[in-house]
Amino acid sequence: MPLPGLDRRGVLFVLSSPSGAGKSTIARMLLAADKDIDLSVSVTTRPMRPGEVDGRDYHFVDVPTFKDMVGDGELMEWAHVFDHRYGTPRAPVEAMLAAGRDVLFDIDWQGAQQLYQQAGGDVVRVFILPPSVHELERRLLSRGTDDKNVVEGRMARANSEISHWDGYDYVLINDDVESCFAQVCHILIAERLRRSRQTGLIGFVRKLMTPKTA
Template structure:
C-alpha cells in the first residue's frame, strides 16, 4: 500500500442499530493483488466489532503460531473431500495444491442470529457464495487508481522478482475484468477515503428493510391503539 493505515482513534465505524432484530450479511471484498482488499479488511475487523471472518477449512498444514479452530479448521484431504461430497461448503477452491472451503452450517447459523461475516475472496468464490445465499451477500470490488500505481505498489513490496510481478499484473488484469459482477465498485486512491466508503456501504446494507427482521413486530406495536384512544367512525 502506498499509504499507511490511520490510527485507531481517528476512525469510527458506524454502529448498526441494535434496537431491532436483524439478519446478518456476508460482506465480500475482492480486488487484484495490490489494490488493497487485505488492508481494508484488516481495518474493518479492527474498527467494527459486529463483523468477523468465518473460520475456513483447509488441507494445508498449520503455519507457526496458527491455532486450529481459530485461524483455520485444519483437516485431511480425505475429510475435505468428504465435506465437498456432502455439500458442507458454501464455497471452496484449490490454491497452490491445498484446498480451502467455507463451512456452510456455521455461517448460516450466524446469519440467522444477526452475525455479519467478512470474506476476502476472489471473483470465483464470490460467484459461489452468491449462487448459494444471494439475499445475504453484499459484493464490493476494489480497483487501483491506475495500472501504473498497481505496478508501483507491487514493486514497492520488495518481496517478488520481476517475473512474479509480471505474473501478478497479468492476473490483475484478468481479475479486473470481472468488476461488473459486484454490487459496489470503489477506487482505492487513498486508504482512508476507501475505508470510509466501504464502511458507508456496510452501514447502508445493514439497514436494508429486508434484513430488519424485527421491523414487522415493531411497526405493529407502534400502530396498536392505546386504551382510551378514539376510534374512527365506520
C-alpha cells in the same frame, strides 16, 4: 448498527480485488473498527506462511481432506487460486448469520459468485480496483513477500480478475486506503439498515399502529 431495539439478520459482506489492490488491508481495518462483524476463516490447501496461525488466518488442510469437505457439502464456496484450493466452511457462517452477526469474506470473484448463488439476498459484494496497473505492480513488489515470478503471475491474473467487476454490487477505487475504507464502512452501514434485514420491524410498526385504549 441495527435500528434501536430491533433484531436484524446478518450481512454476508464480501470484499474482492486483484492481489495487491487492498482488500486484505481494508478487511483488517474493518475487523479492528467494527465489533459487529466477524471474519469467515477460509479452509486452504496452501502451505502456512511465517507468522500465520491455523484457525485464525486459515484452516490449513491437505488436499484429500479438502476434497472430502467439498463432497460432504461442508463448503459454501470453493475455488482454485494460484495452484491451491480455498473454501468457506458452511456451519460457522450460518450460525453467525442466524445470530444477527455480520460475516466478512476476503475472497475472489469465483467465491463471491458461488456465495451469491447460495445465499442471495444476504450477500453484499464489494469489488476494489487499483488506481492503475503500474500502482498495482508497485504495491505487489513493495510487499516483499513474493519473488519476481510470483509477482508476474499475479499481474497476469489481475486482468482476468478485474474483468469480473460488473458482478458486484459496489465498485470502489483504492487510490487512498483511508478514503476507500470510509466508503466500505458507509456501504456496510447502509446495507445493515435495509428494510429486508430488519426482522423485528413488522412487530415494531404494528405496535405503533395499534390504537391506545382509554
